[in-house]
Amino acid sequence: LLNSSALAIAMAALAISDLEHHLDVWGLVGALSMEGFAANPSIVSAAALQSRPFPGVLRHGERIRQYLSGSYLFEKSGPRFLQDPLSFRSLPLLQGAACDSMEFAARQLALELGSSQNNPIVSIEDGALISVANFDAVALCMALDVARLAFAPIVTSSTERVAKQVDSFWSGITPGLIEEDGVGLPGFNGLAQFHKSITSEARLLTSPVVQELASSSHSNGNLDRASLAVLGARRATELANLCASICVTEMLVAAQAVDCRGKKPLGKVTAQLHGFVRDSIPFAAAGDRVPFLAPLITLEKKEAKALREMARLRR
Numbered sequence: 001l002l003n004s005s006a007l008a009i010a011m012a013a014l015a016i017s018d019l020e021h022h023l024d025v026w027g028l029v030g031a032l033s034m035e036g037f038a039a040n041p042s043i044v045s046a047a048a049l050q051s052r053p054f055p056g057v058l059r060h061g062e063r064i065r066q067y068l069s070g071s072y073l074f075e076k077s078g079p080r081f082l083q084d085p086l087s088f089r090s091l092p093l094l095q096g097a098a099c100d101s102m103e104f105a106a107r108q109l110a111l112e113l114g115s116s117q118n119n120p121i122v123s124i125e126d127g128a129l130i131s132v133a134n135f136d137a138v139a140l141c142m143a144l145d146v147a148r149l150a151f152a153p154i155v156t157s158s159t160e161r162v163a164k165q166v167d168s169f170w171s172g173i174t175p176g177l178i179e180e181d182g183v184g185l186p187g188f189n190g191l192a193q194f195h196k197s198i199t200s201e202a203r204l205l206t207s208p209v210v211q212e213l214a215s216s217s218h219s220n221g222n223l224d225r226a227s228l229a230v231l232g233a234r235r236a237t238e239l240a241n242l243c244a245s246i247c248v249t250e251m252l253v254a255a256q257a258v259d260c261r262g263k264k265p266l267g268k269v270t271a272q273l274h275g276f277v278r279d280s281i282p283f284a285a286a287g288d289r290v291p292f293l294a295p296l297i298t299l300e301k302k303e304a305k306a307l308r309e310m311a312r313l314r315r
Helices: 005-037 046-050 055-067 091-113 138-150 152-166 189-205 229-261 270-280 293-302 304-314
Strands: 121-123 128-130
Touching: 005 055, 005 091, 005 138, 005 152, 005 229, 005 270, 046 055, 055 091, 091 138, 091 152, 138 152, 138 229, 152 189, 152 229, 189 229, 229 270
Parallel strands: none
Antiparallel strands: 121 128
């Protein structure tokens, strides 16, 4: 209880649980973004997924296809492009790669939870005390590095999808998804800038820490390395908190883009997500102020449980 492993393991368990939840929800939000952009759903066809049969790609690609089931995107006139920007076209690949990385991290965490962090260890069989370095949580630190790094392409592609939605050149709909808001930034472009700034901070948190070395200050040099697992867990916690805002902001922009485009029907599950957003935040019409931090806090906190359940509607 006195060494740093207890703190690192506890923080890691909570952070990884939150990151896994965010990844699940992000697949649903990404599907809504596809409808807002009128993206090509060929990326989640059985043939497309089987051509890259990584477990995470198959799992998340199939989920996205289920979220979009019944959507106008599957009609002949649905998609606008044969090849969308990669932030849309690579969505199942990004989700899948992150999923596989998170599963590795979760397995390592489970092993750590059931392992000894003691020094020395007591061997009943040998009737001996054995000197070890079990307090060196290097495996946990590396697992946390993998988990955080998995979210680097997730958050950056989210920012690109938001940027494409608010840019009329790419979206083909109203610039900024609303008329000039009176503060010098047209419509949801201001929200896109906020989104980009917190994504930049999140990207810094995805850098690995296992290679960092805290040099020993002890004269005998006995403690000459440190795993920095606590630092890795703390950064994972901070990343999870930022991911909540990044994901919810994309969801808000996607819902606005869906309404501006006005094409129906939406998918079986994405329609429910769109309704969930509109129950909390109204459509921003011409002359309205763009909703900002207060609605985001409402979506992140007050409705978190409802959103978590919605992500499970794939079944």
